[in-house]
Amino acid sequence: MELESMPQFLENKTILVTGATGFLAKAFVEKILRVQPNVKRLYLLIRASDVASATERLHNEVIGKDLFRVVREKWGVNLDSFISEKIIAVPGDVSYENLGVEDCKRRKDMCKEIDIILNSAATTDFDERYDVALGINTFGALHVSGFARNCINLKALLHVSTAYVCGEKKGRILERPFQMGETLNGTSRLDIKAEKEVAEEYLNKLRLLGATDTAITSAMKDLGIKRAKLFGWPNTYVYTKAMGEMLLGRFRENLPLVIIRPTMISSTYKEPFSGWIEGVRTFDGVIVAYGKGKLKCFLGHRETILDIVFEIVNAVICQYKYKDMIIDLKKRIKSGMRLAELYKPYVFFTGRFDDSNTEKLRMATSESGVDAHLFGFDPMCIDWEDYLLNTHIPGLKKYALK
Template sequence: MAKIADFLRGKTLFITGSTGFLAKGLVEKILCQVPEVGRLYLLIRPRRRPDRTVMSAEERLDREVLQSSVFDRLRARRGAGFEAFAREKVVAVAGDLAVERLGLDAETYDRLAGEVQVVISIAGTVVFDEPLDQALQSNTLGARRVVEFAKACREAIFLHVSTAYVSGKQPGMAHEAPILPGETVAHRLGRGGRDYDLDREIEDILTFTRRVQEESHLPSVQDELRRLIRRQNGRTVSAHRMETLMEAARHRWLRRRLVKEGMRRARSLGWHDSYTLTKAMGEQVIAKMRGDLPTVIVRPSIIESSLSDPEPGWLEGLKVADPLIVHYSKGRLSDFPADPNVVLDVIPLDVVVNAMLAALPGARRGGDIQVYQVATGTENPLKLGEMYRLIREYFQKNPVYTREGTPIPVPQWSFPSPGQFRRRLRLRYQIPLNTLQWLMENLSALPWSARLKRKVSMLGATLDRVLSLAEIYSPYTNLKCRFETENTRRLFQGLDPEDQKVFNFDVTRIDWREYIQDIHIPGLKRHVLKEAPYGTP
């Protein structure tokens, strides 16, 4: 196989999702290891600031990408020449995945199509409880627009990043095979389910979204929202403030409806949520539209901090497992609904980046879609119970401290079933809290202290968050499925020995104790929480 650097040398790449975690890791690796790459065009949507002014694509490239700590290694290596090098190689393209032809004018679209040789589609939401309309635009219709662009390019290779969890509720082994249009997990499992047609499903979701938007303006809904606002804020709300609160409440009402519909629709078809449903639909769109375009689909599992590149533990933002780690470290998760024997398939960022780059040289025109699942559960499994034990052990030695300097003890989990967990929360917390809230609302003449009201409000918010986390995560923390990685293993074994070192994606080398305790949690602390070391009161 051609060496990866030889393949990339002089190539022009077009990358979507370029302000995100995975894309930044990819761009850094390319610039670091293949400085002779031709050019990297990054599709970036101009963004409106709170003051209503617009941050251009070029500004976002500078602030959100090039100034990121992901480039610290490259910045140190190149010194004063870093900025000139980066601006020569990396170019922002103002566009929008949610708009036809990527929001590009005809001249720019055609010019890029004439230059680009590799299209890498990373953009998409990675939020499990994303409103259905937003998930569809990002993960399905966005994928359609990017594959249309790749087909318009003269000789492009197309690589699309999906997720291993498109396998949905399927138990056992999830294979490295494309998801075909018309196929659902429910049908594959022999559970029947409703008829499914990809194009009709897309249109149904768009129609539902339009209908719910219209319903949000109905007098009955507006009256309900107005009553809720008056209950929460008192009856003396000014007209201007009422208008502002009403619009915010309408958006929350819309979001709840669209999140609920995403969950309902996904689960009826055998997926977990709007995220896995729309990512699977994105794969189906690609399979339907690609023609003879050389196409690679990379399916990572749960991407977390880097193992070694650009540094051990590099992370940006809270990823899938991190909210649980943070809440647990602060004593806010007394238990969690999960099966301790289930494999929680975590994969470091740089392992995914390396596999993506290794998959490019072998892409074949006219052949089948090549699918590579980048996961650890088959070759180097980390069971959820073991992950919990490593995290608990870490925080027992390195506790988080209260503002008063008292170490926060971490709880011991019993891993209840989802039903047991909900019943326990209801009896211990929800019923007493609801009773107290009712008393405070209906006996307002009593001298309830402001401090007590704030505490009750905070407890209510924490309880809602815990219930939300349980609802979102329990399908994954109880999923008895592993991801086949035979194609990925063969890809690694076929690499040049030097490439195996530089672009290493062999997951058997991961030591989970070292990764969790010495790499990931310190990286989470350093890059995301921005806190003093946990051992410091």
């Protein structure tokens, strides 16, 4: 595989990013603007009622964040004009067909221009409401693929999933796609359309019974966990992400598709500066609870590997020429018990992810002369103890806990 210069490839390209206010999407957008200001355009899909609201969220929840400090310093007083030239905030929602983009002209223009789609829209709560998780993680993937098929110049559809769609497997876990209707426990065939009907019928039943919003939310969360465990997945998040992958595989047709399966994404390592993180993520809940003295101990398997990635944006950008591939890179007493139950599949996880495709990509980028400083993602060069103690935890305190 020959890889041209990353900045050169990105020059004059138009990119659609879904889930634009999310952690990964922001890091991706920042990197693009910083290393290739000559990108043609970035369409950022933002959940909002109109363009004005979407634009407001763009400035408040994306560009206005500390992460863009280096970009702001570089452009100074010209920042606003640079952003308005390069970024278009598009009100929409992956839960709907056509990504909820109601402006027909805008939709047609996007389909003519877009070269790359990064689908990072997701709800990552382990116990999200079943109807919500289905809408975003499962059918959202289907709607993105439908939109992508109308993009006449599309060069890559990058779909961000999670390595933990594998469930609680042991030993070496190979990179392979799901088959439609596949389950992890060998039970009856999974019917995704029927699962949507189950969620809708249960929700309607709760409403007819006059359940409160709080009761509905709790019941729909419990339903998600119940349906996930029925087919062998430990929680709603990984279950609905797995179904999203199935739909992508079933309806992809000739799409240049890449499925990216990161493990737990943590704070930035070096770029644009070290330690930036947004919110308390994955294993950070345990770190924070312990640091505040609310959690005295936490059970886990002594052989479980704390599997963390933070250079995922570099890997995402570098693999644009990989097609048809999967790349692997989660009241106090009651609250503590629920936390333990949600984390149980991960702190007792004894699987080993096969990262052959990621390693092939890393070697290809190295052999092609790709700038390792700007686009490197080799975990072997990291002093992990130093990173956790002197970068991640200080960053967690500064940026997430303020």
